[in-house]
Amino acid sequence: MRITEFTGWMKDQLDALDHDEIVGVDNIMHPDDQHKRHNLLRVRHANGATSVVMAQTVEGPGIPHHQPYEIPREAF
Numbered sequence: 001m002r003i004t005e006f007t008g009w010m011k012d013q014l015d016a017l018d019h020d021e022i023v024g025v026d027n028i029m030h031p032d033d034q035h036k037r038h039n040l041l042r043v044r045h046a047n048g049a050t051s052v053v054m055a056q057t058v059e060g061p062g063i064p065h066h067q068p069y070e071i072p073r074e075a076f
Contacts, residue, residue: 007041025044
């Protein structure tokens with residue numbers, strides 16, 4: 001599973017929770033921006049807080065070794 005598929009799946013799961021504390025989930029992936037590739041989702045909370053779901057490392061077939069938070073383009 002590539003990051004784009006995983007991010008879509010995770011967004012669907014969070015949206016389906018229908019939890020009072022989660023007011024929105026936004027896909028904020030930037031596969032073409034090397035400095036933002038690790039940011040996947042923004043979760044907006046009822047109290048005004050915001051959480052960001054990030055990927056630290058990605059492993060698997062065809063994914064080159066990389067430093068934490070420096071996700072290679074091949075992972076998308």
